[in-house]
Amino acid sequence: MKKGLIIGILILVVLISGCTSGPASAPKPKATPPVVTPPPPTEKAEVQIIDFSFYPAEVTIVKGGTVTWSQKDGISHTVTGGDFSSSKLNQGQTYSHTFNEAGTYDYWCTIHSSMRGKVTVK
Numbered sequence: 001m002k003k004g005l006i007i008g009i010l011i012l013v014v015l016i017s018g019c020t021s022g023p024a025s026a027p028k029p030k031a032t033p034p035v036v037t038p039p040p041p042t043e044k045a046e047v048q049i050i051d052f053s054f055y056p057a058e059v060t061i062v063k064g065g066t067v068t069w070s071q072k073d074g075i076s077h078t079v080t081g082g083d084f085s086s087s088k089l090n091q092g093q094t095y096s097h098t099f100n101e102a103g104t105y106d107y108w109c110t111i112h113s114s115m116r117g118k119v120t121v122k
């Protein structure tokens with residue numbers, strides 16, 4: 001009878017240790033941080049004018065690329081930069097500009113000076 005008790009205790013010990021040294025305590029694989037790379041410049045970019053904002057506010061295109069703005073707001077806006085400008089755009093109208101020189105081009109709306117955007121040409 002005593003031998004059976006010892007075997008019983010041994011089985012119990014094995015079961016308990018089996019529970020604690022399971023996969024939970026195995027070393028976790030190191031999490032690799034996500035690699036954040038900016039989107040490559042494209043030949044064409046689209047900017048929407050919605051709710052007094054240019055969206056996205058910043059786009060990057062290649063030299064010779066074209067940006068097209070789509071006016072979706074109920075109020076008229078312009079797309080005006082240092083050497084380019086649309087006329088007053090009403091809802092549903094678009095304006096495109098081709099950028100042939102590399103650089104950074106800030107632009108805005110002449111009616112609402114707080115509306116600003118940026119085109120980067122690479």
Ligand SMILES: [Cu+2]
Nearest residue numbers: 077109111112
């Ligand atoms: Cu505006």
